[in-house]
Amino acid sequence: MECEDHINRADPTYDCLLFDLDDTLYPLTSGLSKEVIKNIQEYMIQKLGMEEEKVPELCVSLYRQYGTTMAGLKAIGYNIDYDDFHSFVHGRLPYELLKPDPFLRNLLLSLFFTNADKNHAVTVLNRLGLEGCFEVIICFETLNPTNKDDSSENASTEIFDFLTYSTCPDSELELPSPKVVCKPLEKAYEQVFEMVSINPKKTLFFDDSIRNIQTGKRMGLHTVWVGTSQRTEGVDYALESIHNIREALPELWEAADEKVENILHAGEVPVEATVIA
Numbered sequence: 001m002e003c004e005d006h007i008n009r010a011d012p013t014y015d016c017l018l019f020d021l022d023d024t025l026y027p028l029t030s031g032l033s034k035e036v037i038k039n040i041q042e043y044m045i046q047k048l049g050m051e052e053e054k055v056p057e058l059c060v061s062l063y064r065q066y067g068t069t070m071a072g073l074k075a076i077g078y079n080i081d082y083d084d085f086h087s088f089v090h091g092r093l094p095y096e097l098l099k100p101d102p103f104l105r106n107l108l109l110s111l112f113f114t115n116a117d118k119n120h121a122v123t124v125l126n127r128l129g130l131e132g133c134f135e136v137i138i139c140f141e142t143l144n145p146t147n148k149d150d151s152s153e154n155a156s157t158e159i160f161d162f163l164t165y166s167t168c169p170d171s172e173l174e175l176p177s178p179k180v181v182c183k184p185l186e187k188a189y190e191q192v193f194e195m196v197s198i199n200p201k202k203t204l205f206f207d208d209s210i211r212n213i214q215t216g217k218r219m220g221l222h223t224v225w226v227g228t229s230q231r232t233e234g235v236d237y238a239l240e241s242i243h244n245i246r247e248a249l250p251e252l253w254e255a256a257d258e259k260v261e262n263i264l265h266a267g268e269v270p271v272e273a274t275v276i277a
């Protein structure tokens, strides 16, 4: 591929940048994530009929165990329609909280890896003025292409009592296995590497979640933890904000400039291509 040749010439260390979306490409202070959590909790109460007082704790503990709350709800036995969940949680978000980010726009021409659904990813990117910056968007639907369960397995599923389980970790109860593929499951990273032919050793991965970063590191990626300047295990670089990328990795910026120049010379424009599994 012509683009890859340019990147390899410009920067022998990395030939791919892999970005998380939420709280990475825009800051936690935007307030959008708080709204997401509120909507997820409302979904659990209104659509799944859960007791209101149990919801906040369950929401967090399922997130910790399964990568996302929705992946956890699915694992413990709720038969959730993915599209219904995503439109409830993301469909009503105050996206006007996000403002265009021309600084980032000039930097990004890379790959993209989010647990969110495609509508949310596209809306956020449009709001930030980053549409067209990414060659590939890897989102929920990429890794979970089928909305419905294989029904035979789920027809008589009982709901697993996760709160009781989590207060009694020595319990002999077996934890349900995940049904949704998402970060930080190693399987999610493996699928991404294969789908878009990523060499993790030449890829720089940006995420605000330390567990996503640490799994990424185990999977061979170079890692940038976004949202803090403190480095810890599994973190190669730590950035208070994605805007600090230029100071932390100047060589990347130079390489990106050279790449854009080469593309302009070749008369090409960056193309956003969505991976469809």
Ligand SMILES: [Mg+2]
Pocket (backbone or CB within 6 Å): 020, 021, 022, 023, 024, 207, 208, 209
């Ligand atoms: Mg995130």
